[in-house]
Each structure stands twice: as structure tokens, then as C-alpha cells.
Amino acid sequence: MEFCDECGGMLVSEKKDGEAAMKCRSCGEYQDVDSEDFKVTEEKEEDPMDRLNVNEDGEEESARPTTQKECKRCGKETEQEWWLKQTRASDEPPTRFYRCRKCSNVYKEYD
Ligand SMILES: [Zn+2]
Ligand SMILES: [Zn+2]
Structure with a gap:
């Protein structure tokens, strides 16, 4: 009431x-x-910008820089994409991720 x-x-x-x-x-x-x-039920419109932020290790692979690096899974130097991601506190350096183009193995490396 x-x-x-x-x-x-x-x-x-x-x-x-x-x-x-x-x-x-x-x-x-x-x-x-x-x-x-x-x-009254509000139809919440999805923000299309939200989807663009989801970009862990999937889309836009070709846009990433690549480097020759040893892949632990392949056991030899392969072409690997790399990108930076802020995974911890913002005052710490971002984590560098690598993704082997041969076996798609993704691993991270701290600078
Ligand atoms: Zn009244
Ligand atoms: Zn590999």
C-alpha cells in the first residue's frame, strides 16, 4: 500500500x-x-559499444602486432601476436599476452 x-x-x-x-x-x-x-517493463537497449570492449583473444587478431618468439607448446620460434592488458592495479605495468599463430596457445608474460 x-x-x-x-x-x-x-x-x-x-x-x-x-x-x-x-x-x-x-x-x-x-x-x-x-x-x-x-x-512498466523497460526494454533495455543493448549498448553496441559494450560488445566492442570484449576482446580478449578472439577478434581483431590481424590488427595485432606480431613477433618471433619461442612457443613452449610448439617448442620452437613461431610468429606470435602480442597485446597488452591492464589486469592488475593501474599503477602496475600491464601484462603482455602472446598468442602463437601456429597452435593458438595463449600465455602471458610480465614485463
Ligand atoms: Zn493526495
Ligand atoms: Zn605454438
Whole structure:
């Protein structure tokens, strides 16, 4: 049960401009609907920028710089992509990741 902020009267649910609203029976004041029961389901639009941030070891491989480095799995020097990622506290140096193009083995190395 909710009550009017203005006069303390009882609120009743009512449609206002096509949306659920609470209206005071005593003074006719509309109140903000903060009750879950009357909440109109909001369609949350997905932010397309969110998806671009997900880039651990999948997309955009070709954009990464590569270096010749020994891969422990291949047991020899291979072409390896590398990138930096801040995985710890921001005042510490970022971690360097390598990904072997031959076996796709990903490992990290601290500078
Ligand atoms: Zn009222
Ligand atoms: Zn390898």
C-alpha cells in the first residue's frame, strides 16, 4: 500500500498516458511509480559499444602486432601476436599476452 506525499491519502493504480501510475484518491495527485508491482517493463537497449570492449583473444587478431618468439607448446620460434592488458592495479605495468599463430596457445608474460 502506498500513500500520497501531499496529503497522505491512499494511492490507486491508474493508467496515465498509457503507462502505469499511482494516483491519490483524495487530492488527485499523481505519484512517481517506484513499486515493482506497477513498474512498466523497460526494454533495455543493448549498448553496441559494450560488445566492442570484449576482446580478449578472439577478434581483431590481424590488427595485432606480431613477433618471433619461442612457443613452449610448439617448442620452437613461431610468429606470435602480442597485446597488452591492464589486469592488475593501474599503477602496475600491464601484462603482455602472446598468442602463437601456429597452435593458438595463449600465455602471458610480465614485463
Ligand atoms: Zn493526495
Ligand atoms: Zn605454438
